[in-house]
């Protein structure tokens with residue numbers, strides 16, 4: 003009699019990790035699925051392992067399910083499925099639905115926009131129909147991928163065509179309002195990080211509380227935009243309530259990159275501060291390659307480019323608060339820093355509270371997160 007783990011094994015030898023083992027239980031899981039060569043491994047490598055996009059050309063085809071456990075502001079997993087595995091239409095593949103979909107946060111289906119995608123859409127429809135029966139709550143995130151080099155009109159035509167094909171098929175099968183979302187992505191620009199930010203935000207309990215804290219901070223400090231970044235992946239897990247603005251996200255994301263490079267050269271954030279202290283005199287204005295200049299505020303770093311100063315403040319070893327300040331905010335830095343201190347404390351408490359109980363340090367009730375009126 004096969005035991006559970008043996009049942010989970012693919013007949014041709016691939017193992018499907020058994021979620022009943024402690025290392026996988028309770029961690030939201032992102033499944034990357036789609037046709038062969040659609041870009042799944044590239045996406046995972048670029049976003050979660052900082053692989054330069056150009057080096058994805060040398061990635062080997064995925065032969066078995068690649069499971070990544072990522073320790074960040076929250077622990078989650080990314081499972082990269084080989085394109086040739088169609089788990090619902092593969093007699094060689096026996097698996098336990100719960101083993102794969104039981105702890106799922108989202109199913110990310112990657113479609114290669116530069117290829118004929120009709121078969122990919124048909125497979126996605128079949129997968130959604132299977133899942134809707136047992137797991138109707140699963141977020142289906144469709145990455146219409148490799149859109150670099152396509153005109154904006156053509157991208158939107160593809161997105162419209164894919165959307166209609168999926169919604170019509172689900173409707174024909176009597177499924178209305180399935181949680182299916184569409185994203186235009188490429189590893190060669192920020193769009194893949196923006197898309198993952200949207201996917202991960204749906205996994206964060208009480209996200210609205212984070213957004214309210216950032217909205218309040220923007221209002222009292224006159225910030226144009228504020229983000230809470232996961233610095234390792236450049237995914238932003240929360241932003242304030244002002245409309246999404248890709249340009250602001252890109253500026254702040256690039257800035258996080260610059261700081262991470264500094265800390266990789268000078269060690270921790272505190273040591274980066276020491277590095278700054280070694281420079282003479284006033285907060286330094288060192289022209290960086292992009293003609294920006296970096297000045298230190300008392301407890302954070304402020305990058306001043308030609309238009310708008312950007313403030314960055316460490317929240318913990320995973321997260322940083324990044325905000326685009328309005329011109330002329332400099333004279334209010336003391337009040338801004340006081341407010342940022344209060345919000346950083348509130349964010350720290352928030353993540354303490356939302357962590358699984360066994361890993362929580364203290365239980366302080368609702369995080370403060372309020373700000374001092376300036």
Ligand SMILES: Nc1nc2c(ncn2[C@@H]2O[C@H](COP(=O)(O)OP(=O)(O)OP(=O)(O)O)[C@@H](O)[C@H]2O)c(=O)[nH]1
Nearest residue numbers: 039040041042043044058059063064085148188189
């Ligand atoms: N132009 C472009 N090429 C991409 C992009 N993402 C991935 N690729 C390329 O697509 C090819 C296949 O990428 P993979 O990540 O190996 O695809 P996969 O879906 O993991 O393939 P299997 O392992 O066979 O399932 C590689 O040559 C990548 O460089 C993108 O956004 N734009």
